[in-house]
Amino acid sequence: MTDSTRPAERWDLFCTVIDNFGDIGVAWRLARQLVAEHGVALRLWVDDFASFARIEPRLDAAADAQTVAGVEIRRWTPGSANLDADVAPGRVVIEAFGCRLPDGFLAAMAACAPRPVWLNLEYLSAEDWVDGCHGMASPHPRLPLTQYFYFPGFTAQSGGLIGERDLAARRDAFLADAAGLAAYWASLGLSGRAPGETRVSVFSYETPALASLVEAWSASGAPVTALVPEGRALAELSRVLGQALAAGDKATRGALTVAALPMTDQDGYDRLLWACDVNIVRGEDSFLRAQWAARPFLWHIYRQDDGVHLDKLDAFLARYTQGLAEPAAEALVAFSRAFNRDEAVSEAWRALEKQRDALARHARDWAARQAAMGDLAARLVQFVENRLK
Numbered sequence: 575m576t577d578s579t580r581p582a583e584r585w586d587l588f589c590t591v592i593d594n595f596g597d598i599g600v601a602w603r604l605a606r607q608l609v610a611e612h613g614v615a616l617r618l619w620v621d622d623f624a625s626f627a628r629i630e631p632r633l634d635a636a637a638d639a640q641t642v643a644g645v646e647i648r649r650w651t652p653g654s655a656n657l658d659a660d661v662a663p664g665r666v667v668i669e670a671f672g673c674r675l676p677d678g679f680l681a682a683m684a685a686c687a688p689r690p691v692w693l694n695l696e697y698l699s700a701e702d703w704v705d706g707c708h709g710m711a712s713p714h715p716r717l718p719l720t721q722y723f724y725f726p727g728f729t730a731q732s733g734g735l736i737g738e739r740d741l742a743a744r745r746d747a748f749l750a751d752a753a754g755l756a757a758y759w760a761s762l763g764l765s766g767r768a769p770g771e772t773r774v775s776v777f778s779y780e781t782p783a784l785a786s787l788v789e790a791w792s793a794s795g796a797p798v799t800a801l802v803p804e805g806r807a808l809a810e811l812s813r814v815l816g817q818a819l820a821a822g823d824k825a826t827r828g829a830l831t832v833a834a835l836p837m838t839d840q841d842g843y844d845r846l847l848w849a850c851d852v853n854i855v856r857g858e859d860s861f862l863r864a865q866w867a868a869r870p871f872l873w874h875i876y877r878q879d880d881g882v883h884l885d886k887l888d889a890f891l892a893r894y895t896q897g898l899a900e901p902a903a904e905a906l907v908a909f910s911r912a913f914n915r916d917e918a919v920s921e922a923w924r925a926l927e928k929q930r931d932a933l934a935r936h937a938r939d940w941a942a943r944q945a946a947m948g949d950l951a952a953r954l955v956q957f958v959e960n961r962l963k
């Protein structure tokens with residue numbers, strides 16, 4: 575065994591952007607946390623810098639290699655035979671969401687002694703089977719390599735949830751600072767709240783259900799402000815309102831004001847979730863960050879052709895509503911199912927409104943209980959250590 579075959583004391587995390595921002599959103603949060611909290615030397619491989627730059631404005635989309643927030647970031651081309659540069663694998667290699675590694679890199683991993691710990695970071699799901707599959711080993715069909723499935727999840731038996739150690743403290747400090755909060759709203763072009771006003775962030779996919787929300791909100795007895803980052807939901811709301819909205823624009827219909835926002839970095843998006851009363855979120859990462867915001871939220875799940883997303887939605891709702899009083903649980907489930915089936919939700923919204931206090935209390939309990947279980951990065955480091963022994 576020669577020194578040159580030893581894996582570098584570094585982790586490699588590979589990500590391909592399938593669409594939107596969730597794949598890179600999850601990978602970027604995990605990368606930053608592993609570096610900041612666990613002192614890992616980490617190289618993050620990403621194929622689509624244009625998408626990445628939308629959620630991390632410090633990224634130079636033209637540079638193939640750079641360091642941001644202590645993370646070494648490199649461009650790669652999925653499907654290529656090898657990485658562009660001749661790079662030695664790190665002691666831990668993670669594929670985010672089953673992105674396939676180049677054959678040349680796999681061969682280099684197989685040639686290492688000891689061989690890197692090789693993981694596939696899977697999508698987050700609340701389904702029961704996750705606990706049984708977390709940590710399962712899968713031998714490579716040809717090479718002397720074993721890949722482990724790492725499943726995030728909501729239980730102690732799963733891989734846990736991504737969340738920084740100081741997240742709750744940062745959130746609470748932000749919300750306790752009245753002057754800072756007023757300045758935050760002013761930065762979005764909004765003044766203090768009108769009596770009874772509800773502020774809702776909207777980061778869903780497009781769905782006809784949004785039109786029925788506009789109907790319910792504009793006819794509401796108290797003001798509703800919808801804060802909508804640029805993207806798919808804003809495009810849909812522009813269609814519904816018959817008015818093209820870009821970041822900085824506002825539109826008013828009855829009790830409803832729609833405020834279009836620019837996309838910000840991930841920390842900026844967290845602040846939006848913390849500041850709003852209700853958050854409409856989607857995919858994986860915004861869905862999770864809404865839970866850490868400890869506010870009532872509504873999940874527009876990523877649609878899958880075979881309809882399995884509706885089972886995943888129900889699995890989450892079954893878990894989330896445990897301990898939530900019946901009328902609030904019913905209202906949340908009814909709204910969530912209707913919204914995700916593209917049905918009208920005006921009535922469901924009004925029912926939900928009546929349960930706001932119970933949902934807010936429950937959201938705080940849920941966030942505290944999940945945080946107490948230990949976060950994904952810490953569990954991942956432990957998982958790796960156990961395999962290195």
Ligand code: TRH
Pocket residue numbers: 592593594595596597598599600628629630777803836837838839840841842843856857858859860861876
């Ligand atoms: O963008 P998403 O829909 O992403 C995904 C992908 O489509 C993926 O292929 C799919 O498998 C997965 O969903 C389930 O939703 P998500 O996961 O919420 O990611 C959005 C990211 O964008 C998240 O990291 C937060 C970030 N973001 C910002 O950083 N700034 C912003 O202003 C906003 C609105 C979002």
